[in-house]
Structure formats: structure tokens, C-alpha cells
Amino acid sequence: MNFLASVGRVFLAFLAGTGRLAMFAGVAVGHMVRPPFYPRLIGRQMVQIGYYSLPVVGLTAVFTGMVLALQSYTGFQRFNAASAIATVVVLSVTRELAPVLTGLMVAGRIGAAMAAEIGTMRVTEQIDALTTLSTNPFKYLVAPRLLAGLIMLPCCVLVADVIGVFGGYLVAVYKLGFNPAIYLKNTWLYLEVIDVVSGLVKAGVFGFIIALMGCYHGYHSKGGAEGVGTATTNAVVTASILILSFNYLITEAFFSR
Amino acid sequence: MTGQPKIAVRGLKKSFGDKLVLDGIDLDIGVGESVVVIGGSGSGKTVLLKNVLGLMEPDAGSITIDGQEVVGLSTAEREEVNRKFGMLFQSAALFDSLSVWENVAFGLTQSQGMPHKQAKEIAITKLGAVGLGLDVAELSPAELSGGMRKRVGLARAIATEPEIIFFDEPTTGLDPIMSDVINDLIVKCVKDLGATALSITHDMASARKISDRIAMIYKGKIIWAGPTRDIDHSGNPYVEQFIHGRAEGPIKMEVLRL
Numbered sequence A: 001m002n003f004l005a006s007v008g009r010v011f012l013a014f015l016a017g018t019g020r021l022a023m024f025a026g027v028a029v030g031h032m033v034r035p036p037f038y039p040r041l042i043g044r045q046m047v048q049i050g051y052y053s054l055p056v057v058g059l060t061a062v063f064t065g066m067v068l069a070l071q072s073y074t075g076f077q078r079f080n081a082a083s084a085i086a087t088v089v090v091l092s093v094t095r096e097l098a099p100v101l102t103g104l105m106v107a108g109r110i111g112a113a114m115a116a117e118i119g120t121m122r123v124t125e126q127i128d129a130l131t132t133l134s135t136n137p138f139k140y141l142v143a144p145r146l147l148a149g150l151i152m153l154p155c156c157v158l159v160a161d162v163i164g165v166f167g168g169y170l171v172a173v174y175k176l177g178f179n180p181a182i183y184l185k186n187t188w189l190y191l192e193v194i195d196v197v198s199g200l201v202k203a204g205v206f207g208f209i210i211a212l213m214g215c216y217h218g219y220h221s222k223g224g225a226e227g228v229g230t231a232t233t234n235a236v237v238t239a240s241i242l243i244l245s246f247n248y249l250i251t252e253a254f255f256s257r
Numbered sequence B: 001m002t003g004q005p006k007i008a009v010r011g012l013k014k015s016f017g018d019k020l021v022l023d024g025i026d027l028d029i030g031v032g033e034s035v036v037v038i039g040g041s042g043s044g045k046t047v048l049l050k051n052v053l054g055l056m057e058p059d060a061g062s063i064t065i066d067g068q069e070v071v072g073l074s075t076a077e078r079e080e081v082n083r084k085f086g087m088l089f090q091s092a093a094l095f096d097s098l099s100v101w102e103n104v105a106f107g108l109t110q111s112q113g114m115p116h117k118q119a120k121e122i123a124i125t126k127l128g129a130v131g132l133g134l135d136v137a138e139l140s141p142a143e144l145s146g147g148m149r150k151r152v153g154l155a156r157a158i159a160t161e162p163e164i165i166f167f168d169e170p171t172t173g174l175d176p177i178m179s180d181v182i183n184d185l186i187v188k189c190v191k192d193l194g195a196t197a198l199s200i201t202h203d204m205a206s207a208r209k210i211s212d213r214i215a216m217i218y219k220g221k222i223i224w225a226g227p228t229r230d231i232d233h234s235g236n237p238y239v240e241q242f243i244h245g246r247a248e249g250p251i252k253m254e255v256l257r258l
Helices: A002-033 A039-049 A051-079 A082-123 A126-132 A137-175 A180-189 A193-219 A224-255 B045-053 B075-082 B100-104 B106-111 B116-129 B146-159 B176-193 B204-210 B228-233 B237-244
Strands: B007-016 B019-029 B034-038 B060-065 B085-088 B164-168 B196-201 B213-218 B221-227
Touching: A002 A137, A002 A193, A039 A051, A039 A082, A039 A137, A051 A082, A051 A137, A082 A126, A082 A137, A082 A180, A082 A193, A082 A224, A126 A137, A126 B045, A126 B085, A137 A180, A137 A193, A193 A224, B007 B045, B019 B034, B019 B045, B019 B221, B034 B045, B034 B204, B045 B164, B045 B196, B085 B146, B100 B106, B100 B116, B100 B146, B106 B116, B106 B146, B116 B146, B116 B176, B146 B164, B146 B176, B164 B176, B176 B196, B176 B204, B196 B204, B204 B228, B213 B228, B213 B237, B221 B228, B221 B237, B228 B237
Parallel strands: B034 B196, B034 B213, B085 B164, B164 B196
Antiparallel strands: B007 B019, B007 B060, B213 B221
């Protein structure tokens, strides 16, 4: 009996949390699409999320492309299909690896920073101060971050696509001795627009999720430094899990025909 | 007090879980009056202030500002009411990401849409009014001392020339001399603006200096209220104990005796 009660309690708490998050997201999106907008704040967040993430995104993409070429080669060689690795690399990178790995890296970088910043503003009463100065915190803090995440993550992923393919090219041409022209031709041969577009759609959703989790956990943090730390951890963990689960759902929606 | 009170609180109740923090507060603040609510830690004075400011939603009771009921307003309506307010937070709550003058000008630029140049001039005038010079205006809040942060917070609170100013423990964490400087500034700013003021504090020196009337809150109720000059002969044992800071008396601190 006690066991059932505790299972029920956990489940109810989960549902309540989901509801709170959905309401938070609803209010935030409402402010995202209605004026006034804060172009300066949106711009600052876009630089933070997009520009300053480029080194991390680039390094992740280049090594992913390289290891992918190497692994596919050793695997495919066993049944004489080594010539397929250009296609394998470009499809894997654009459809899966660039959006997911970029999402996870940016979640660690940006989601944590957002949760820490907004969480600190919460515990030092800066969010209350915004309210008393007749400025809606959703409009001023949350909406610009969500917009910037939604716009900038696809840009990062586009860069990661190119760098990832380049990583594969490097290994294939300089280590495995493929002909550069044929490798590039094979890269283009089976690539369709939908492969890249589905990756960018994923990126937009992931960007929104990362910013939403950072803002949500920061906004609801309490109890000083420890509370901010917990908020930061939760923001990264929940964003990562949501990225992986939404990745499956979006893939399903695009390609299960 | 004549006519309609600026702020009227009636039967205000608020609890967290099963802990009753405010148990039916009644408080009137007249136009241009400065009321200080005193009380020990955990007596509910911060919760009272947050309810009046609209940062918390009361469980029961009514709060009217200029006769307008403010409990249960929508966010947009609340923003309109908040335009009448200025607030000095306990830790000043300056925005770290903005410079000092941008902090002071925040209400002007963000909620009134004033151009930056004009707002900066006003911000610098207001900084001057709290004794801070031009050199401070471009600093970031992290570079300021505690007393300076409080003064910038005060400049921000008065920048929009609000009708009502709230002070949350204005002297906590300051040395006695800086406390007195802040008290003088509060009195001067409130008088210059002709504003109504509601403060909460447990610093009696500050309470005596900045108030016209004092109300004492204990266990979620107002147990005494009267003009500041009457505080020393209130005849109320709780007030007596509090203003003299005695450990022995009717107020029992929840401390385990060894």
C-alpha cells in the first residue's frame, strides 16, 4: 500500500512539473510573438549562443566526421563497400550527428549559463526588481533567449554540417587514400535537400529546448548558491534528455513513410 | 489621516503549506505618509511587503491602491499599477549586466520608453541627489561598496518619480554612519517627491527617523500601530521588548535553550 502511494506521489509530482513547464512555455511563447521586442537583447543572446559556440561546435564536428570516416571504412571494407563511406558520412552528419551533438554541446555551454544567470537574478531579487519596474521578466529575459536559441542553433548546425563533412574528407583523402574528386562527387550524389532540412528543423527545436530549460530552471531556482547550482544541473540534464527524445520523434515524423 | 488612504490592506492572509505567515493584516497608509512596519525575523513583514507589491498573491483579504483593488489583477493591469511604485530592495537588486546609470534609468527607458540620452541625464541628476558623482555612473554594480549599492538602488527607486516608495530593510548590512546617511536620504527623497512610503525594518534607529507612524507585526498580526512619537510609551509589552531589544519578555524567540 505504502509502495503504491509513493509511486503515485512520484507520478503526480511528475505530472505537476510537466504542467508547470507547459504553462511556462506557453506564457514565454506568447511574449515571444507579441511586441515590444528587445532587438539589443536578442542580438546579445544570438552572439552568445551562435558566435561564441562556434569553436566548440567546430571541434565537435571535425572529430565526429573524422572518426565516422575511419569507422565506416574499417567496417565497410569487410564486405567491399568502402566506396560508400562518403555517402555514409554526409547522411549521418546532416541528419543525425551534427544536430544532436551540436545540441548537446550547446546545452552544456548555453543552457547552464542561462540557468546560472537567471537563477542568480532570481535569488538576488533582480527578477522581482524587474517586476516592480513594470518590466515583464518573460518579455525581458525569457523571450529574447528563446528566440535567439531558435534562430542560432540551425546556423550552428549548418556550420557543423560543413565542418563534419570536411572532417570525413580529411581522413578519407589523406589517410585512406581516396581520390578527392570522387569523394566529393559521392558526397553530393545521394544527398537530398530533406536530409539537411530535417537536421535544421531538429536544430531549431533543440535550440528552443535548450533556452527553455535554461530559463525555466533558472526562473524557478531558490535557496541561494546551492539552488542555482541545482538549477544549472537540472537545465543541462533535462535539455539533454529532451534533445535525445525529440530527436527520435522528429526523425520518425520525417522519415517513417 | 483624512480622505481615502493611498494604500489600504484589509484582512490579508497568506500561508505557506500549513504555516500561517500573515493572519489577517489591516493597515492604512495615508497620502504622503511614511509608515514603517517593525517586527522580528520571521514575523511576516517581508511577506506583507511582497503581497502589496504584487510579487505574491494573497490567500485572502484585499489590498487597494488609491481605492483600486489590486488583488487578482492580470499581469498587464499589474504593470500599470506598478508604474506608481518605486522599490528599494534589501540587497539593492541592481542588474549586474547593466552599468550604474542604466540601472537608474531602467524604469524610464524600459517602461516609459524615454530616449537613452534624456534618461541618462535624469539618471545622473538622481545619482547626484543620493550623493554619487559622474564617475560612478559608468561603473558596473559589482564594483560598488554596500553603501553605494544601496544609494544606487535608492536613485533607481526615485528615478521615475513614483507616488509610492517601498523600502525593504534599507539599513541592513550597513555601518551605523552609512545607515544614518541612507536614512537622511530616504527622508529627503520621500519629502522632495511628496511620496507615500512603506518600509519594513528591524532597525529601530532607522524606523524612528524615517517614519510618521509605526506598526508592529508579530506572528502575522499587527499588534500595535501609532504615531512614531508614541512608540516609547506604547504600553504594549511586545513593543516595549522589541524596541529595547530584550531577550526576556512576551516574545519568545524560537531558540533551543541549552
